[in-house]
Amino acid sequence: MTHQDQINQAEWENPDNWGGPDLIAVYFSKKDTRTWVPKKNPRAGWVQNLATRSGVYWFWGLFIGIILFCNLVWAVAFLGVSVLEKDTKPPRVVRTSPENGTQDVDPALNKITVTFNEEMMDQNWSWVYQDKAKFPRIVGQAYYTKNNTVNVLPVKLEPNKEYIIWINSNKYRNFKDKSGNSALPFKFTFRTRGSK
Numbered sequence: 001m002t003h004q005d006q007i008n009q010a011e012w013e014n015p016d017n018w019g020g021p022d023l024i025a026v027y028f029s030k031k032d033t034r035t036w037v038p039k040k041n042p043r044a045g046w047v048q049n050l051a052t053r054s055g056v057y058w059f060w061g062l063f064i065g066i067i068l069f070c071n072l073v074w075a076v077a078f079l080g081v082s083v084l085e086k087d088t089k090p091p092r093v094v095r096t097s098p099e100n101g102t103q104d105v106d107p108a109l110n111k112i113t114v115t116f117n118e119e120m121m122d123q124n125w126s127w128v129y130q131d132k133a134k135f136p137r138i139v140g141q142a143y144y145t146k147n148n149t150v151n152v153l154p155v156k157l158e159p160n161k162e163y164i165i166w167i168n169s170n171k172y173r174n175f176k177d178k179s180g181n182s183a184l185p186f187k188f189t190f191r192t193r194g195s196k
Helices: 003-013 053-079
Strands: 036-038 046-048 093-097 111-116 127-129 143-145 150-156 162-167 186-191
Touching: 003 036, 093 186, 111 186
Parallel strands: none
Antiparallel strands: 036 046, 093 111, 111 150, 127 162, 143 150, 162 186
């Protein structure tokens, strides 16, 4: 046994260099050159010598790693956050107002709406015409309601007229979800009833 080994052993046996209960005891000795030393009960494993630079690095590395791991587990378990998969599914239209295909819409209706299956990116939309003559006259700026799931378009309709509107198209795809996925193109049609 070298002289340093003898010092290390003496330091390890010195109770002044130990703190805390046996199972979670901490060890601090500037004279002991080891980074890891056996616990008071060697069968219980090893403990870091917090008086060495490498021991301090190991301690803080483990401490920060445990915190990051716990935060990750909490995010996945309680927030439903997927850290491994990016959202690549396109949003889709689940409802329109008036209902898609309706043939007797009141021409006094002053707004039409489209509802998506998830929250959408604000200030992004593509109300697209297939035939300009069958597209409603827009009288205001489109906007979102209900947590950005419903987009509202202010319009002025005419009686006894067919309207054909595309929510996104192959060329215009600005209806997007929060992850930037463009909504699937959706054809929205309805007809107003004649004036009395």
